[in-house]
Amino acid sequence: MKTKVSIIGAGHVGATAAHLIFQSGLADIVLYDIMQGTPQGKALDLMEAAPLWGISSSAFGTNDLADTAGxxxxxxxxxxxxxxGMSRDDLxxxxKEIITNVVGETSRISPECIFIIVTNPMDIMTHVAWKASGFSPQKVMGMGGVLDASRFRTFIAMELGVSPQDVEAMVMGGHGDLMVPLPRFTTVKGVPLxxxxxxxxxxxxxxxxRNGGAEIVALLKxxxxxxxxxxxVFEMxxxxxxxxxxxxxxxxxxxxxxxxxGFFVGVPVILGGKGVEKIIELRLTDGEKAEFTKSAASVKELLENQRLT
Structure with a gap:
């Protein structure tokens, strides 16, 4: 029996993540959405591509969270x-209510699962999901740092005219305007940036x-x-x-x-079968630490304003 991965939300991000996971043959996919027909149609479309991709995974679309069990x-x-014009914080x-309801139900019917939270504002929604799940915090995490680092890697590769595969980057802090890209821990084939x-x-x-998401929003409109x-998401x-x-x-x-x-913020971790298996503490300079502390404080302030801490 293959591993089961459920994706809650069949919009662009969810459906594209389902596509990548399904095409890789990594797991069977359940795609959930409240819109009647949307997850069913997208899952069926994936299944009809399976013969062309040479895979034997299954994709199932549903409007019932019960189908995500296990x-x-x-x-x-x-x-x-x-x-x-919207910030992540405006969301x-x-x-908050959506995440609380969805995670509360899915944690009950998949008590051994690991949660990856994508919904914005991502750091806050990860905290909301953790509270709603009742899980160990090692089994709940937010996606933002992987995305922010990938954007940093992309812009460095474009600037230097090199393959993005040869660029490794580290970005810490909240997934927002105060994120902390770390040039000292960013390399091109081992050479510090x-x-x-x-x-x-x-x-x-x-x-x-830092403006990567907003730049795309402005272009797409x-x-x-x-x-x-x-x-x-697929990488995680x-x-x-x-x-x-x-x-x-x-x-x-x-x-x-x-x-x-007491709260979630972007840091380097070892990500494995048990979730966040270890948090890696980098030796930051005073300047780097000040930036990270400022970014973390902004996340904490939002949590306190919503009385979530």
């Missing part, structure tokens, strides 16, 4: 989309990374990014299902690491 991983993308109140680009150019790439977020699901123990930046629950306690 999932190993539950990816939550459900929620209102980000629109032009908080609208999406500060040795390849002047400070001014690096700062410009950091600004573009009626939607938000989904290819890169879905690919980020693969590391969990195959117990790869990849070192990835994710929103993880901190309990004293980096001087932060």
């Amino acid at each position: 999932s190993a991983v539950v990816v939550v993308t459900a929620g209102l989309p980000r629109k032009p 908080l109140l609208a999406n 500060p040795e390849l680009l002047p400070h001014e150019r690096i700062e410009e790439l950091i600004r573009r990374t 009626t939607g938000s990014a989904y290819y890169a977020p879905a690919a980020s 699901v693969r590391s969990i299902v195959l117990d790869q123990k990849r070192v990835l930046p994710c929103a993880a629950y901190l309990n004293g690491e980096y001087g932060v306690s």
Whole structure:
């Protein structure tokens, strides 16, 4: 019997993540949405592509959360989309109720699952999901850091004219305007980024990374990014299902690491079959630590304003 991965929300991000996981043959997919016919149609479309991709996985669409029972991983993308002029924080109140209801039910019927939260504002929604699940925080995480690092890698590769495969990047902090890309821990085939680009150019790439989601929203006008977020989900699901123990930046629950306690924020972790198996503490400079502390404080402030801590 194959591993079961359920994706809550059959919009662009959810459906594209389902596509990537299904085509890889990594797991059987359950695609859930409240819209009648949408998850069923997209799942059937995937199944009809299976002979062409040479895979034997199954994809099933449903409007009933009961069909997600027994999932190993539950990816939550459900929620209102980000629109032009909206910050991630504007979405908080609208999406809080959705996440609470969905995670409360899926945690009950898949008590051994691991949650990956994509819904924005992602750091806050991850905390909401953890509370709703009653799970160990190691089994609940947010996707943002993988996406932010991928964007940073992309812009560096474009700037230097190199393959993005040869770029490794680290981004910490909240998934928002105060995220903390770390040039000192970012390399091109092992060469530290500060040795390849002047400070001014690096700062410009950091600004573009912080504005990466908003840049796409402004271009699309009626939607938000989904290819890169879905690919980020796939990277995380693969590391969990195959117990790869990849070192990835994710929103993880901190309990004293980096001087932060009691909430989720982006840090490098070892991601494996048990979820967040270890939080890696980097030796930050005073400047890096100050930026991270500021970013984490903004997440904490939002939580406190919503009385979630």
